[in-house]
Amino acid sequence: MTQPVAEILAETLDRHGVDCIYCVPGESFLPLTNALRDRPHIKLVVCRHEGGAGFMAVSHARVRGEPGVCLVSRGPGAMNAAIAFHVAYHDAEPVVFLIGQAERDELNRLALQEMNYSKTFSDTAKAVIEVIHPENIAEDTARAFHLAQSGTPGPVALILPEDLLYGQADAEAADPRKKSRPAGSPEELAEALELLRKAERPIVIAGGRLHGQGLADLQTFAEEFALPVATPQRRFHVFDSRHPNAGGRLPNRANRALLDELKTSDLVLVIGERMLPSMTQNFSFPKAPVADQPFIHVWPDAGEVGRAYAPTLGIASDPKLFLRAMLDAGPGEVPASRPAWVEKLNGLHRKNMAWQGKSSNDGLVFGNVIAAIDRHMTGTAVVTCDAGNFSSWMAQYLNMGPGNMFVGATVGAMGPGVPSAVAAGICSPGRQVVAFVGDGGVLMTGNELATGVQYGVPIKLFIADNSAYGTIRMHQARSFPGRGYAIDLQNPDFVKWGESFGAKGVLIETEAECEEKVAQAMAHDGPVVIHCKISLDHISPSATISGIEESTR
Numbered sequence: 001m002t003q004p005v006a007e008i009l010a011e012t013l014d015r016h017g018v019d020c021i022y023c024v025p026g027e028s029f030l031p032l033t034n035a036l037r038d039r040p041h042i043k044l045v046v047c048r049h050e051g052g053a054g055f056m057a058v059s060h061a062r063v064r065g066e067p068g069v070c071l072v073s074r075g076p077g078a079m080n081a082a083i084a085f086h087v088a089y090h091d092a093e094p095v096v097f098l099i100g101q102a103e104r105d106e107l108n109r110l111a112l113q114e115m116n117y118s119k120t121f122s123d124t125a126k127a128v129i130e131v132i133h134p135e136n137i138a139e140d141t142a143r144a145f146h147l148a149q150s151g152t153p154g155p156v157a158l159i160l161p162e163d164l165l166y167g168q169a170d171a172e173a174a175d176p177r178k179k180s181r182p183a184g185s186p187e188e189l190a191e192a193l194e195l196l197r198k199a200e201r202p203i204v205i206a207g208g209r210l211h212g213q214g215l216a217d218l219q220t221f222a223e224e225f226a227l228p229v230a231t232p233q234r235r236f237h238v239f240d241s242r243h244p245n246a247g248g249r250l251p252n253r254a255n256r257a258l259l260d261e262l263k264t265s266d267l268v269l270v271i272g273e274r275m276l277p278s279m280t281q282n283f284s285f286p287k288a289p290v291a292d293q294p295f296i297h298v299w300p301d302a303g304e305v306g307r308a309y310a311p312t313l314g315i316a317s318d319p320k321l322f323l324r325a326m327l328d329a330g331p332g333e334v335p336a337s338r339p340a341w342v343e344k345l346n347g348l349h350r351k352n353m354a355w356q357g358k359s360s361n362d363g364l365v366f367g368n369v370i371a372a373i374d375r376h377m378t379g380t381a382v383v384t385c386d387a388g389n390f391s392s393w394m395a396q397y398l399n400m401g402p403g404n405m406f407v408g409a410t411v412g413a414m415g416p417g418v419p420s421a422v423a424a425g426i427c428s429p430g431r432q433v434v435a436f437v438g439d440g441g442v443l444m445t446g447n448e449l450a451t452g453v454q455y456g457v458p459i460k461l462f463i464a465d466n467s468a469y470g471t472i473r474m475h476q477a478r479s480f481p482g483r484g485y486a487i488d489l490q491n492p493d494f495v496k497w498g499e500s501f502g503a504k505g506v507l508i509e510t511e512a513e514c515e516e517k518v519a520q521a522m523a524h525d526g527p528v529v530i531h532c533k534i535s536l537d538h539i540s541p542s543a544t545i546s547g548i549e550e551s552t553r
């Protein structure tokens with residue numbers, strides 16, 4: 001049947017279960033906007049910057065465990081969204097970017113806002129699919145969703161020439177393609193089981209590809225097999241930090257005592273995460289390319305399990321299927337020493353997470369705020385986080401578990417904090433949404449607070465203001481002590497800034513105020529911006545800038 005191309009596209013998106021599209025409108029895809037107007041059950045979230053829209057789509061993918069969709073204009077819009085491609089690629093998040101393109105008969109002349117997307121995104125997209133034939137619109141769209149989700153998930157660009165969207169096609173909308181769920185072979189699973197049964201000091205490091213039932217199975221697996229479970233950078237919700245099998249957190253530059261202990265383990269099982277720097281203490285634990293101990297890697301992509309590392313056993317499997325197989329086989333007899341090993345690691349973990357209270361004469365130590373939030377955060381809160389050293393306080397002191405969701409870019413991009421929180425509130429309504437940003441990151445993409453207010457997201461936005469790009473100052477202290485440079489920030493009044501968006505503004509300057517002001521902010525039923533004037537010297541739970549510079553003298 002002949003019908004408008006834009007209708008076929010909108011219907012195909014609908015059939016793929018798309019119910020939120022994060023966009024900045026563009027003149028290059030008006031027929032699609034028009035077709036979506038008749039489908040109000042697909043929320044077209046209008047954002048303020050394509051970087052924000054892209055980060056929202058990435059956050060949607062993480063929170064929901066299904067593809068995020070971002071719709072941006074050609075050329076300039078696509079370039080603004082580029083940071084989200086990079087994050088989705090490194091974080092293995094399935095995101096379909098719908099991007100406009102110049103009219104087909106003008107291509108190659110350097111038409112208005114024309115771009116060669118295949119060249120531009122050759123290093124940050126799994127695929128760039130330019131729709132050339134109107135009859136292929138549904139097929140190409142289904143292909144984009146399929147590629148974004150299969151193997152190692154990631155971003156896919158679907159390029160939509162303007163004239164094509166205005167045309168008609170003799171085609172039908174398409175359904176999602178069936179997904180193959182890779183699982184380990186019987187031999188691989190038997191070998192994994194044997195290694196897991198006989199290890200005296202195993203450690204499981206569990207990552208972000210575990211969702212829903214997979215998270216529940218992970219906990220049962222840890223309990224039944226007497227295994228400690230550590231959580232890597234930006235994946236802290238995956239295992240309950242209060243559980244007796246919690247084996248520690250491994251943010252970048254993890255606690256030294258914990259790491260020293262983990263390095264004595266006789267088996268490392270990494271499940272549901274790729275072996276990237278954020279997962280591996282920058283390739284030092286497990287050691288790349290060959291670990292110091294037997295090492296099992298479970299990830300749903302055969303090309304990836306032996307790419308950065310040469311594991312003892314690489315299993316290309318959906319991590320959930322691997323856990324199911326282990327639970328079905330059961331632990332058998334594990335060494336009697338295992339519970340004591342779990343207890344030892346858990347003891348170190350608890351010690352690390354216990355907030356001792358600290359103060360400074362150059363501002364609030366951010367741990368005080370985190371300790372207060374810990375008392376008021378719900379078990380289903382979504383926590384989002386930007387990049388910067390302020391996040392190390394939360395990584396160390398904020399408890400969370402599988403009912404929560406932690407959203408942050410493992411690649412360390414600044415900017416996702418606010419947009420991720422906005423998307424979380426939109427795609428998973430009813431949950432508490434707590435966002436953490438620095439005074440640097442907040443002015444990169446914090447304008448999306450306007451989107452949050454417009455869509456009624458009661459975001460609790462904590463701004464850790466040390467009047468500096470503090471992380472860079474810390475690195476300067478290490479490499480060029482006493483020579484801090486190009487890091488000072490003169491900031492606006494963030495309370496007034498928040499209020500101007502329609503949020504409630506709260507200022508926290510002293511330890512004494514933390515409990516009451518945090519309680520007040522968390523209890524408020526609308527958006528709140530909490531401006532925390534924090535110490536620059538106390539740059540992380542384990543270091544001060546003055547201490548670092550002192551030690552280099």
Ligand SMILES: Cc1ncc(C[n+]2csc(CCOP(=O)(O)OP(=O)(O)O)c2C)c(N)n1
Pocket residue numbers: 387388389390391412413414415437438439440441442464466468469470471472
């Ligand atoms: C998009 C982007 N630009 C620059 C950097 C480099 N960078 C990493 S942390 C940081 C400073 C962050 O400052 P702020 O948000 O104030 O947090 P703080 O380090 O002070 O806690 C910078 C500039 C980055 N990671 N991402």
Ligand SMILES: [Mg+2]
Pocket residue numbers: 388438439440464465466467468469470471
């Ligand atoms: Mg700062």
